[in-house]
Amino acid sequence: MAQSATHETGSEAGDASADAGRPRLTFDLDVDVCVVGGGLAGLTVAREAARNGASVALLEGRQVGWNASGHHLGTVMPGYGVPVSDLIARVGFDNARELWSLSQAGADYVRATVMTNAPETAVTDGALEVSTVDAGDEIISRLQTLGEDFGADVEGWQADRVRDVLKTRRYFHAIHYPKAFQIDGRKYVHGLASLAEQDGVRIFENTPVVNIDPAGVRKRVVTPSARLRASQVVLAGNAHIGAAGVRLATTLLPVWRYAALTAPLGERLAETVTFQGSVIDTDGIDHFRIVDGDRLLWSSPETTWQANPSRFAKAIRQRIATMFPQLGRVEIAETWGGVFGQTVHGMPQIGQLRPGLWVVSGFGRQGLNTSAMAGELIARSMLLGDDRWKLFSPFELVWAGGTAGRVVGHAIGKLSRQQSAAAGALARYRERAAAREQTRELAHEKRVAVAQSRSAAAARRAAELQKPHGRP
Numbered sequence: 001m002a003q004s005a006t007h008e009t010g011s012e013a014g015d016a017s018a019d020a021g022r023p024r025l026t027f028d029l030d031v032d033v034c035v036v037g038g039g040l041a042g043l044t045v046a047r048e049a050a051r052n053g054a055s056v057a058l059l060e061g062r063q064v065g066w067n068a069s070g071h072h073l074g075t076v077m078p079g080y081g082v083p084v085s086d087l088i089a090r091v092g093f094d095n096a097r098e099l100w101s102l103s104q105a106g107a108d109y110v111r112a113t114v115m116t117n118a119p120e121t122a123v124t125d126g127a128l129e130v131s132t133v134d135a136g137d138e139i140i141s142r143l144q145t146l147g148e149d150f151g152a153d154v155e156g157w158q159a160d161r162v163r164d165v166l167k168t169r170r171y172f173h174a175i176h177y178p179k180a181f182q183i184d185g186r187k188y189v190h191g192l193a194s195l196a197e198q199d200g201v202r203i204f205e206n207t208p209v210v211n212i213d214p215a216g217v218r219k220r221v222v223t224p225s226a227r228l229r230a231s232q233v234v235l236a237g238n239a240h241i242g243a244a245g246v247r248l249a250t251t252l253l254p255v256w257r258y259a260a261l262t263a264p265l266g267e268r269l270a271e272t273v274t275f276q277g278s279v280i281d282t283d284g285i286d287h288f289r290i291v292d293g294d295r296l297l298w299s300s301p302e303t304t305w306q307a308n309p310s311r312f313a314k315a316i317r318q319r320i321a322t323m324f325p326q327l328g329r330v331e332i333a334e335t336w337g338g339v340f341g342q343t344v345h346g347m348p349q350i351g352q353l354r355p356g357l358w359v360v361s362g363f364g365r366q367g368l369n370t371s372a373m374a375g376e377l378i379a380r381s382m383l384l385g386d387d388r389w390k391l392f393s394p395f396e397l398v399w400a401g402g403t404a405g406r407v408v409g410h411a412i413g414k415l416s417r418q419q420s421a422a423a424g425a426l427a428r429y430r431e432r433a434a435a436r437e438q439t440r441e442l443a444h445e446k447r448v449a450v451a452q453s454r455s456a457a458a459a460r461r462a463a464e465l466q467k468p469h470g471r472p
């Protein structure tokens with residue numbers, strides 16, 4: 001697949017321009033389905049509801065895709081933001097397997113949408129989930145669950161193979177997802193909005209929903225300039241939902257994640273990173289990939305409050321230098337950030353809050369496949385009675401702790417990054433110690449072999465001397 005000629009993400013400054021000009025809702029409206037929020041989740045559910053014959057209005061408080069949905073790294077892979085072993089522990093093996101296949105269906109939805117409508121939006125294939133510690137046994141057990149039990153397309157890579165394509169001793173084993181892929185995130189979200197409109201969805205921008213009365217068969221949705229009535233209302237507002245879903249808002253910890261695009265790095269990048277897909281570490285700290293042939297798109301820092309993304313240029317430069325010191329000084333051309341809602345249990349919020357009031361939110365760091373899956377699933381649930389959303393019921397709405405939760409969330413994030421750095425350092429120390437031990441053993445074996453051959457030679461010489469000297 002062709003690589004995009006320009007880089008694939010937009011700066012914050014570029015946001016308002018794409019698809020600007022959608023109207024504000026200024027008149028009262030009656031529809032079957034009202035979707036609150038014009039990110040990936042809202043757009044997918046709106047599009048799928050319209051494709052299933054409903055009249056649909058989508059109300060977006062700002063512009064379509066202005067937040068995380070237009071500013072991610074474009075990695076589409078199956079799974080959720082929680083380890084598969086946690087999933088099995090929580091819901092049991094069979095339900096975990098079904099949840100996994102739903103997450104794969106979300107990735108397939110994105111691929112099918114892109115390949116049918118805008119194949120140039122897909123850029124590269126493959127993703128590597130790399131371990132920063134030497135945890136071969138754990139990887140083998142995950143591979144077994146994913147590959148053999150869940151039927152996922154995965155391969156285990158030994159550290160040598162990983163280090164062939166990523167020249168750093170910081171990474172050990174990896175799980176390769178050959179069918180994961182990368183998309184141009186901004187093109188995808190705006191393309192999805194256009195497809196939804198072609199299917200009949202009416203999108204209103206600059207239309208924040210300030211109140212919802214969910215009682216009764218026809219629910220009332222209030223915006224500053226108009227009212228709307230709908231049989232089904234879908235809350236797809238992520239961490240911004242605000243007054244429209246106060247209780248819901250308190251169940252999400254807002255996490256701002258920041259990303260940067262480097263200046264072109266030329267040959268030095270080709271000598272250092274040859275893997276063309278996405279690289280994600282198992283601790284969820286670094287996530288990067290090559291774009292435009294010789295630039296790095298890299299995301300890492302997170303905060304639980306909003307900050308200016310440019311403040312994190314230095315931190316990202318340092319992360320790159322830590323992983324790939326041979327790249328030397330790397331210039332950062334652009335920085336940006338987006339906020340996603342993180343739930344306490346790490347799984348997305350997908351389901352029915354009360355009859356006719358639905359939620360698709362809390363997608364965390366892995367929102368591309370999961371928001372697509374949730375959109376399709378909830379549209380089918382509302383209109384066709386598909387009740388697989390109940391698989392998500394064990395992950396109920398848990399209070400995220402308010403301001404204290406943000407402080408604790410930040411502290412935990414910092415601590416787990418420190419712990420991961422310490423575990424990585426320990427793993428590298430062990431690896432060096434093992435290499436030293438191996439060298440010592442080889443030297444010892446060599447010394448023993450030399451000594452043995454010397455004593456054999458001495459024995460041969462002694463035997464020679466003891467032979468009787470016969471006369472000619």
Ligand SMILES: Cc1cc2nc3c(=O)[nH]c(=O)nc-3n(C[C@H](O)[C@H](O)[C@H](O)COP(=O)(O)OP(=O)(O)OC[C@H]3O[C@@H](n4cnc5c(N)ncnc54)[C@H](O)[C@@H]3O)c2cc1C
Binds near residue numbers: 072209238256
């Ligand atoms: C830097 C970064 C990199 C990432 N990289 C990846 C990646 O590579 N792969 C991956 O799978 N995921 C990635 N993610 C996560 C992914 O981007 C998100 O999980 C996903 O985009 C969330 O989509 P959403 O529709 O729920 O939220 P949003 O994109 O936030 O959309 C919600 C919309 O709802 C609107 N809204 C909220 N409240 C109201 C209201 N009351 N009235 C009207 N409108 C309202 C908001 O204005 C907003 O536009 C990344 C995230 C970040 C920040």
